[in-house]
Amino acid sequence: MEDFSFQNKTAIRFGKNRIDEELHDAVAQFGHNVLLTYGGGSIKKSGLYGRVMAALSDLNVVELSGIAPNPKVTSIRAGQKLAKEHVIDVILSVGGGSVLDAAKVIASAKFYEGDPWNLIGVAGTKRRHQLAQLPVVDILTLAATGSEMNNGSVISNAQLNMKLDSFGPQTPAVSFLDPQLTYSVSKWQTAAGSFDIFSHLAEQYFDRATANDVTSGIIEGMMRAIIKWAPIAVQEPDNYDARANLMWGATMALNDFASLGNANDWTVHPIEHELSAYYDITHGVGLGILTPRWMKRVLSTETQARFARYGREVWHLTGDHDQLVAQAAIQATYDWIKSLEIPMTLPGVHINDDTNFVRMAQNAVRVGRLDHNDGYVNLTVDDVVAIFGASMTTDGFE
Amino acid sequence: MEDFSFQNKTAIRFGKNRIDEELHDAVAQFGHNVLLTYGGGSIKKSGLYGRVMAALSDLNVVELSGIAPNPKVTSIRAGQKLAKEHVIDVILSVGGGSVLDAAKVIASAKFYEGDPWNLIGVAGTKRRHQLAQLPVVDILTLAATGSEMNNGSVISNAQLNMKLDSFGPQTPAVSFLDPQLTYSVSKWQTAAGSFDIFSHLAEQYFDRATANDVTSGIIEGMMRAIIKWAPIAVQEPDNYDARANLMWGATMALNDFASLGNANDWTVHPIEHELSAYYDITHGVGLGILTPRWMKRVLSTETQARFARYGREVWHLTGDHDQLVAQAAIQATYDWIKSLEIPMTLPGVHINDDTNFVRMAQNAVRVGRLDHNDGYVNLTVDDVVAIFGASMTTDGFE
Numbered sequence: 001m002e003d004f005s006f007q008n009k010t011a012i013r014f015g016k017n018r019i020d021e022e023l024h025d026a027v028a029q030f031g032h033n034v035l036l037t038y039g040g041g042s043i044k045k046s047g048l049y050g051r052v053m054a055a056l057s058d059l060n061v062v063e064l065s066g067i068a069p070n071p072k073v074t075s076i077r078a079g080q081k082l083a084k085e086h087v088i089d090v091i092l093s094v095g096g097g098s099v100l101d102a103a104k105v106i107a108s109a110k111f112y113e114g115d116p117w118n119l120i121g122v123a124g125t126k127r128r129h130q131l132a133q134l135p136v137v138d139i140l141t142l143a144a145t146g147s148e149m150n151n152g153s154v155i156s157n158a159q160l161n162m163k164l165d166s167f168g169p170q171t172p173a174v175s176f177l178d179p180q181l182t183y184s185v186s187k188w189q190t191a192a193g194s195f196d197i198f199s200h201l202a203e204q205y206f207d208r209a210t211a212n213d214v215t216s217g218i219i220e221g222m223m224r225a226i227i228k229w230a231p232i233a234v235q236e237p238d239n240y241d242a243r244a245n246l247m248w249g250a251t252m253a254l255n256d257f258a259s260l261g262n263a264n265d266w267t268v269h270p271i272e273h274e275l276s277a278y279y280d281i282t283h284g285v286g287l288g289i290l291t292p293r294w295m296k297r298v299l300s301t302e303t304q305a306r307f308a309r310y311g312r313e314v315w316h317l318t319g320d321h322d323q324l325v326a327q328a329a330i331q332a333t334y335d336w337i338k339s340l341e342i343p344m345t346l347p348g349v350h351i352n353d354d355t356n357f358v359r360m361a362q363n364a365v366r367v368g369r370l371d372h373n374d375g376y377v378n379l380t381v382d383d384v385v386a387i388f389g390a391s392m393t394t395d396g397f398e
Numbered sequence: 399m400e401d402f403s404f405q406n407k408t409a410i411r412f413g414k415n416r417i418d419e420e421l422h423d424a425v426a427q428f429g430h431n432v433l434l435t436y437g438g439g440s441i442k443k444s445g446l447y448g449r450v451m452a453a454l455s456d457l458n459v460v461e462l463s464g465i466a467p468n469p470k471v472t473s474i475r476a477g478q479k480l481a482k483e484h485v486i487d488v489i490l491s492v493g494g495g496s497v498l499d500a501a502k503v504i505a506s507a508k509f510y511e512g513d514p515w516n517l518i519g520v521a522g523t524k525r526r527h528q529l530a531q532l533p534v535v536d537i538l539t540l541a542a543t544g545s546e547m548n549n550g551s552v553i554s555n556a557q558l559n560m561k562l563d564s565f566g567p568q569t570p571a572v573s574f575l576d577p578q579l580t581y582s583v584s585k586w587q588t589a590a591g592s593f594d595i596f597s598h599l600a601e602q603y604f605d606r607a608t609a610n611d612v613t614s615g616i617i618e619g620m621m622r623a624i625i626k627w628a629p630i631a632v633q634e635p636d637n638y639d640a641r642a643n644l645m646w647g648a649t650m651a652l653n654d655f656a657s658l659g660n661a662n663d664w665t666v667h668p669i670e671h672e673l674s675a676y677y678d679i680t681h682g683v684g685l686g687i688l689t690p691r692w693m694k695r696v697l698s699t700e701t702q703a704r705f706a707r708y709g710r711e712v713w714h715l716t717g718d719h720d721q722l723v724a725q726a727a728i729q730a731t732y733d734w735i736k737s738l739e740i741p742m743t744l745p746g747v748h749i750n751d752d753t754n755f756v757r758m759a760q761n762a763v764r765v766g767r768l769d770h771n772d773g774y775v776n777l778t779v780d781d782v783v784a785i786f787g788a789s790m791t792t793d794g795f796e
Binding site: 001002009015211212214215219223224229249252 | 399400401402403404405406407408409410411412413414416608609610611612613614615616617618619620621622623626627638639642643646647650655658659711716
């Protein structure tokens with residue numbers, strides 16, 4: 001178990017219809033000038049936009065819409081300009097993790113004079129921690145990224161084929177989590193979001209730290225909850241219990257509690273970021289395709305005890321033979337992802353040839369330091385190319 | 399799953415020897431005048447006192463020692479006087495949960511003009527939330543109560559035979575958790591503390607809320623960690639991994655994360671508080687005696703599915719018959735508590751007759767509103783008397 005420091009000040013308001021009564025004060029405590037950020041307009045169709053504007057009717061609200069999935073630096077630039085021009089006091093993000101990720105970087109960009117792409121990546125994170133950051137309030141409409149209770153953002157630059165992390169000094173100030181607001185999320189996005197949650201848990205579960213059983217147990221319990229409720233949410237979009245477990249599970253999966261005491265260097269996410277950067281595919285779907293192949297690649301006599309524990313505690317597998325339980329656990333993982341109706345190969349998301357595999361693998365290894373970081377098992381460029389290659393077919397799984 | 403609001407600002411510094419480098423600034427950020435609270439002087443024997451005084455050598459440190467287990471209101475009164483007289487800016491608690499519980503109430507009492515016993519109990523909590531509260535920094539030396547990351551305190555009044563809760567507006571500002579500082583905890587206190595942790599988890603696990611699987615899974619995972627490591631800590635006091643899992647488990651068991659989405663009304667603690675109030679027994683030991691009897695008392699066709707889940711997920715029991723798995727889970731709980739060398743009857747802690755059973759049961763039902771609260775199963779005075787009665791012998795368990 002590793003030493004750690006931890007503090008997370010985000011205020012959570014979880015439950016039904018709380019924004020109508022509580023949003024105004026949650027925002028107005030920080031000032032009068034509000035930058036409202038959102039995506040493609042589904043919040044207008046659903047009526048959420050109207051509820052928000054009604055709650056904030058006595059405040060000055062400036063809008064930034066059109067923030068896309070895999071949010072682009074172009075949105076950050078637009079937000080930076082608005083935040084400066086309108087002397088914004090607080091940002092209200094209404095939408096999923098992409099909108100919120102953008103809002104968090106805009107919150108720093110307000111206090112930065114240069115191009116906000118300089119706030120992305122390792123050097124950008126260092127820069128952000130020197131800056132002030134506007135408070136961010138959010139209303140979440142998609143259970144997936146956990147952005148609502150952490151300080152991370154993932155921002156893409158389409159010109160550069162890059163998708164990189166950025167961490168600010170602050171987590172959101174207040175996050176409103178109403179599971180009902182996710183009833184309208186499509187099957188596809190529900191499945192992708194659910195696997196994003198699961199992947200966050202898996203990245204933290206397969207960790208180099210030993211004897212960290214409190215954290216391991218917490219993750220196992222959350223995995224079981226996601227495994228149980230994700231297929232139900234996919235089939236019954238307005239099942240409150242399913243949506244509530246996914247929503248709170250998403251938050252808890254990435255608010256640091258599931259990683260405390262870990263070495264905590266990730267593997268599959270940096271690989272997936274290359275897929276999203278090159279092909280703009282849905283992040284959770286990319287993770288769903290890659291994860292079982294990554295598991296098979298790193299299963300060895302060294303790792304099989306951990307995978308066997310995963311099989312027993314998460315999948316209720318029995319048997320004394322670690323290697324067999326481990327293999328069955330990986331197969332169970334694959335079968336569950338497939339049951340969410342996620343396409344299980346790269347051709348299923350229209351990546352039909354290996355043209356970019358080596359380049360993407362090189363980037364992933366370099367950016368994620370996969371060959372020498374503290375990840376569970378270090379990976380070479382060849383390993384990553386092999387994981388991409390294994391993702392071209394269902395061989396070995398079906 | 400119930401709606402909830404949540405925010406916890408405590409900064410955690412977990413790991414080895416961090417106080418020597420970090421304690422000074424963690425305290426001095428709040429001011430120059432420090433009230434140092436501690437217990438019976440074991441921190442002088444261990445050298446911890448010297449390390450603390452070295453770290454704070456440039457600050458004004460006023461001392462309040464002698465804070466006892468089941469901390470008494472007399473200590474609060476003494477602390478209130480010192481805090482006012484010396485214009486204290488920050489309290490540093492060095493010790494276990496009792497010392498810290500007292501520190502948290504003194505932190506409010508500084509701003510209160512009357513007798514601090516008025517800050518205890520339901521009315522006292524209401525009063526405390528009107529008051530300011532000094533920041534509290536703590537160095538924990540016992541893994542048990544979770545006081546290091548919550549806003550609760552339990553204070554006893556020996557004159558009145560009362561032991562009551564009090565909740566302040568703030569959790570500790572900074573908590574230093576060094577598992578090495580618990581190496582010197584006796585077998586008895588290690589066992590009692592471990593069961594206190596387990597009991598906190600059980601009180602939150604057996605809850606009226608349904609379909610709260612994220613929280614349920616988190617608790618199950620933590621229970622397994624405590625079950626695994628507590629006996630090791632009892633047998634090998636300087637096993638770092640054991641001490642680390644107990645210490646972080648204690649914090650996570652009662653920093654609200656294990657109850658979010660629950661109805662969260664407790665049952666066994668109010669009953670145990672009567673035992674401690676009347677007989678001043680060790681809290682965790684009282685819980686260890688009462689809990690298996692409480693489980694048997696509330697096991698029914700309505701509750702057996704939950705107890706069976708508990709048996710399968712926590713104790714790895716198999717079998718399809720819920721009632722049998724539930725019974726086996728209760729027996730496993732008993733056997734594990736006994737393995738910690740906790741005396742398993744009331745006579746084992748020198749309570750040899752039933753003189754006070756009815757009076758204690760009446761108090762527990764009244765103070766804990768056990769017959770009409772949102773607890774897992776409501777209990778009458780007769781139920782509580784029967785639980786006390788069943789605790790007189792090992793009948794039914796051995």
